[in-house]
Amino acid sequence: MAVDKQPNRLIHESSPYLLQHAYNPVDWYPWGEEALQKAKQEDKPIIVSIGYAACHWCHVMEHQSFENPKVAAIMNKHFVCVKVDREERPDVDAVYMDAVQAMGLQGGWPLNVILNPEAQPFYGGTYFQPQQWMRLLQNVAEAYESNRAELDSSAAQFVQHLRQSELDKYGLKQGTLQVREEDFRLMFYNFSTHFDKKHGGLSPAPKFPMPTNYLFLLRYHHHTRDEQALEHLHRTLREMAYGGIYDQVGGGFARYSVDTEWLVPHFEKMLYDNGQLISLYAEAYQATHETLYHDVVYETIGFVERELMSREGGFYSSLDADSEGEEGRFYTFTKDELHKILGTEEPLFSKYYHATAAGNFEHGRNILHRRMSDEEFARENELELDVLQDMVQTWKEKLLKVRAKRVRPGLDDKILTSWNALMLKGLADAYYVFGNKRFLDLALQNAHFILDKLRQGDKLYRNYKKGHATIDGFLEDYALLAQAFIRLYEVTFDEQWVQEAKDLTDYTLANFFDKAEGMFYFTDKNAERLIARKKEVFDNVIPSSNSVTALNLHILGLYFGEERYTELSDKMLARMKDLVVKEPSHLSNWATLYFHKLTPTAEVAIVGPKAPAMRAELSSFYLPNMIQAGSLEGGSKLPLLQDRTAIQGKTTFYVCHNHTCLLPVHSAAAALEQLQEKPPQDKFPAL
Known part of the structure; x- marks a missing residue:
C-alpha cells in the first residue's frame, strides 16, 4: 500500500470488509448518524454500497471504481458515500435489497443503492462497470438538481412498499393449525x-x-x-x-x-x-x-x-x-505441479481427481473432483480398497503441505x-x-x-x-x-x-x-x-x-x-x-x-447413573422427532424430568407422547421399541 494514501473514516471500523475500503479515495462513512446528518445538512443524496469481505465482484468494483480517483471525485462531490458490511448489518441490507428488487432489478452483491437525505431509496443496482457507474452518478446528480420532487415522490412509493408487511404481501392470514x-x-x-x-x-x-x-x-x-x-x-x-x-x-x-x-x-x-x-x-x-x-x-x-x-x-x-489476484488459485493445481508433488503416483491421482494437462479451470489449472466411489475406483483399477484409501490420505497430506506455503485467501x-x-x-x-x-x-x-x-x-x-x-x-x-x-x-x-x-x-x-x-x-x-x-x-x-x-x-x-x-x-x-x-x-x-x-414429538427422559451412556446408545438410531432430557440422580428443575426417578437404582427410560407416558424401561433397546410404536394422534384442539 502506497504510503501517501490517506485513510478515510473506515479506518476506525472493525469489519474486514470496511477496512478493505479504508484507503479508497472515496470519502466513505460507515452506516450511522454522522453520514445521515451530513446528507441532510448538505442536502445531498446518499450512496449506500453494501457487500462482504469474501465477495469477488465487490473486490472487482472496488478496484475498478472505488480506487479510481476520477470516480471518487464524482462520488465525493455529489454524494455522501456510505459503506455497509451486510454480514454485520443484515437489517440495513434487507431493507435496501428489498428496495432494489421492488425496482424490478435482480438483487445481489455488491449492492449499490442511492437514497435521498431521509434515507429513502430511489435508484439502485448491483455491479457497475466504471464508465457505466460514472454515467449513472452524473445522471443522478443532474436529476437530483432538476427533478428533485419526482425523485422524492418515487422514493416515497418505495418506502410505502418496504413498510408493507411480508404477511400481508403474500396474503398470509391468521387461522387454526390443521396438519394433514x-x-x-x-x-x-x-x-x-x-x-x-x-x-x-x-x-x-x-x-x-x-x-x-x-x-x-x-x-x-x-x-x-x-x-x-x-x-x-x-x-x-x-x-x-x-x-x-x-x-x-x-x-x-x-x-x-x-x-x-x-x-x-x-x-x-x-x-x-x-x-x-x-x-x-x-x-x-x-x-x-x-x-x-x-x-x-x-x-x-x-x-x-x-x-x-x-x-x-x-x-x-x-x-x-481470491488469492494472488486470481479466483481459486489457492485450491487448484496444474498437471505439472501435481507431478512435482506426487511423482510416479500422479497419473493415478489425476485419474482419481480428473486432472488434465489442459485443466478444467482458468490458466490450465484443475479443480479436483471425483466421479465415483472408492469401491468403484478400486475395482476399476485393480486395487485393494484399503490400499487406495491409504494412498488418497497420503495425497491429501502432501497437497495440504504445498498449499500451506501458498499465499492464502483473505480471512x-x-x-x-x-x-x-x-x-x-x-x-x-x-x-x-x-x-x-x-x-x-x-x-x-x-x-x-x-x-x-x-x-x-x-x-x-x-x-x-x-x-x-x-x-x-x-x-x-x-x-x-x-x-x-x-x-x-x-x-x-x-x-x-x-x-x-x-x-x-x-x-x-x-x-x-x-x-x-x-x-x-x-x-x-x-x-x-x-x-x-x-x-x-x-x-x-x-x-x-x-x-x-x-x-x-x-x-x-x-x-x-x-x-x-x-x-x-x-x-x-x-x-x-x-x-x-x-x-x-x-x-x-x-x-x-x-x-x-x-405426529406428537416423543419426549424421552433418562434418569440414573448411566444416563449419558444410555443416551449415546439411543443416538445410534435416527429418531428426528424426539427430544431428550437426562439426569444422573434426579432432583432436576426441568419440568420434563419432574417426579422421574431411577427405579430400583437402575437407569430408567420414560417415553412419552403428548403428556402421556408408556411404562418405564431400563434399556435403550426397550425404549427404541416404544419409540417405534405409533403415537396417539389427538394433538390439535382448535386454537
Missing part, C-alpha cells in the same frame, strides 16, 4: 418438481447447498419411506461431496457452484454453510450409515478448526475466493453470533452421531466464548473482534443460538444450556414480538430505527429467524411444559402453512416444523 398427511405429501411433490435428477440439487444453476432443504427430505423419508426422497438426498449429498464445491484436499464447502454439476465453485468458504452442512451430513450418516458422509463431517470440522477458529474459541466468518476475522451458533450446533450434532469427544470439546469452548464475549446481561451482540462487541443482536442471533443451546443440552444433559435457550427466547418475546401479526421482527424494539422494520419469514441458505424461533418454541414448550410456547408455535405455522405447501423449497425449515407437528 396429504398436505405433507403435497409439500414434497411441489418440492420434487424442481429436482435435478441427474446431478442433484435444484435446477437451474447456480446451485447453492441449501441444507434445510435436505434436512426436510431426511425427515420426509423417515415419515413416509418414500424412496424418491432418499434417492434425491443421496444424489445431492454425493454429488456435492464429489464435486469441486467441496475442497477435496482440505475439507469444507465453497459457497455455491456456478454450474449444474457442482464442479466450478465460487471459491469463498463461509462459516454458515459449513456449520449447517456438518449438521446435514451427520444426520444423513445417522439415517443411512454412508461412509462418505462420515468422511465429509470429519474433514469439514478439520478445516474449520484449522482455518476458521480463533484462539479464544470463536469462529471467523469466511475465507475469500474475514470478525466473529458473528448467529454463524457461530450454526457451527456450534454442527459440532453438537456431529458429537451426537459420532461420539467423538473432540467435537464436544470444541462445541463447549465455543458456547462459553459466546456467553463470555457476545452477551451482556440478557442481551446478545451480533459481532466480536479484538475484544469488542459493538452491534446489537438480531432475531437471527437469538434464535440460532437458542437452537444450538437446545442441542448442546441434549448431548450433555447440562441444564444450563436449555435454560439459556429459554432465556434467549423469552428475551425475543419481550423485545422482538409483534402481537398484532403474531410474528417476530428482525430487529430489537430498542435498536436503531430504519425506514422499515422487517420480518424475515422465507428460508434461505440460512433458515429464516421466524421459522427457527417457531421450532424453538415447539421444543421448549415440551421441555418446560409451557403451553404458551406451543400455542404460539402452532399459530405461526398456521399462518405460513398454505405458502409452505405451495413453495416448500423456499420454506423448508417451516416444512420441518410441520413434520414435528404431524
Whole structure:
C-alpha cells in the first residue's frame, strides 16, 4: 500500500470488509448518524454500497471504481458515500435489497443503492462497470438538481412498499393449525418438481447447498419411506461431496457452484454453510450409515478448526475466493505441479481427481473432483480398497503441505453470533452421531466464548473482534443460538444450556414480538430505527429467524411444559402453512416444523447413573422427532424430568407422547421399541 494514501473514516471500523475500503479515495462513512446528518445538512443524496469481505465482484468494483480517483471525485462531490458490511448489518441490507428488487432489478452483491437525505431509496443496482457507474452518478446528480420532487415522490412509493408487511404481501392470514398427511405429501411433490435428477440439487444453476432443504427430505423419508426422497438426498449429498464445491484436499464447502454439476465453485468458504452442512451430513450418516458422509463431517470440522477458529474459541466468518489476484488459485493445481508433488503416483491421482494437462479451470489449472466411489475406483483399477484409501490420505497430506506455503485467501476475522451458533450446533450434532469427544470439546469452548464475549446481561451482540462487541443482536442471533443451546443440552444433559435457550427466547418475546401479526421482527424494539422494520419469514441458505424461533418454541414448550410456547408455535405455522405447501423449497425449515407437528414429538427422559451412556446408545438410531432430557440422580428443575426417578437404582427410560407416558424401561433397546410404536394422534384442539 502506497504510503501517501490517506485513510478515510473506515479506518476506525472493525469489519474486514470496511477496512478493505479504508484507503479508497472515496470519502466513505460507515452506516450511522454522522453520514445521515451530513446528507441532510448538505442536502445531498446518499450512496449506500453494501457487500462482504469474501465477495469477488465487490473486490472487482472496488478496484475498478472505488480506487479510481476520477470516480471518487464524482462520488465525493455529489454524494455522501456510505459503506455497509451486510454480514454485520443484515437489517440495513434487507431493507435496501428489498428496495432494489421492488425496482424490478435482480438483487445481489455488491449492492449499490442511492437514497435521498431521509434515507429513502430511489435508484439502485448491483455491479457497475466504471464508465457505466460514472454515467449513472452524473445522471443522478443532474436529476437530483432538476427533478428533485419526482425523485422524492418515487422514493416515497418505495418506502410505502418496504413498510408493507411480508404477511400481508403474500396474503398470509391468521387461522387454526390443521396438519394433514396429504398436505405433507403435497409439500414434497411441489418440492420434487424442481429436482435435478441427474446431478442433484435444484435446477437451474447456480446451485447453492441449501441444507434445510435436505434436512426436510431426511425427515420426509423417515415419515413416509418414500424412496424418491432418499434417492434425491443421496444424489445431492454425493454429488456435492464429489464435486469441486467441496475442497477435496482440505475439507469444507465453497459457497455455491456456478454450474449444474457442482464442479466450478465460487471459491469463498463461509462459516454458515459449513456449520449447517456438518449438521446435514451427520444426520444423513445417522439415517443411512454412508461412509462418505462420515468422511465429509470429519474433514469439514478439520478445516474449520484449522482455518476458521480463533484462539479464544470463536469462529471467523469466511475465507475469500481470491488469492494472488486470481479466483481459486489457492485450491487448484496444474498437471505439472501435481507431478512435482506426487511423482510416479500422479497419473493415478489425476485419474482419481480428473486432472488434465489442459485443466478444467482458468490458466490450465484443475479443480479436483471425483466421479465415483472408492469401491468403484478400486475395482476399476485393480486395487485393494484399503490400499487406495491409504494412498488418497497420503495425497491429501502432501497437497495440504504445498498449499500451506501458498499465499492464502483473505480471512474475514470478525466473529458473528448467529454463524457461530450454526457451527456450534454442527459440532453438537456431529458429537451426537459420532461420539467423538473432540467435537464436544470444541462445541463447549465455543458456547462459553459466546456467553463470555457476545452477551451482556440478557442481551446478545451480533459481532466480536479484538475484544469488542459493538452491534446489537438480531432475531437471527437469538434464535440460532437458542437452537444450538437446545442441542448442546441434549448431548450433555447440562441444564444450563436449555435454560439459556429459554432465556434467549423469552428475551425475543419481550423485545422482538409483534402481537398484532403474531410474528417476530428482525430487529430489537430498542435498536436503531430504519425506514422499515422487517420480518424475515422465507428460508434461505440460512433458515429464516421466524421459522427457527417457531421450532424453538415447539421444543421448549415440551421441555418446560409451557403451553404458551406451543400455542404460539402452532399459530405461526398456521399462518405460513398454505405458502409452505405451495413453495416448500423456499420454506423448508417451516416444512420441518410441520413434520414435528404431524405426529406428537416423543419426549424421552433418562434418569440414573448411566444416563449419558444410555443416551449415546439411543443416538445410534435416527429418531428426528424426539427430544431428550437426562439426569444422573434426579432432583432436576426441568419440568420434563419432574417426579422421574431411577427405579430400583437402575437407569430408567420414560417415553412419552403428548403428556402421556408408556411404562418405564431400563434399556435403550426397550425404549427404541416404544419409540417405534405409533403415537396417539389427538394433538390439535382448535386454537
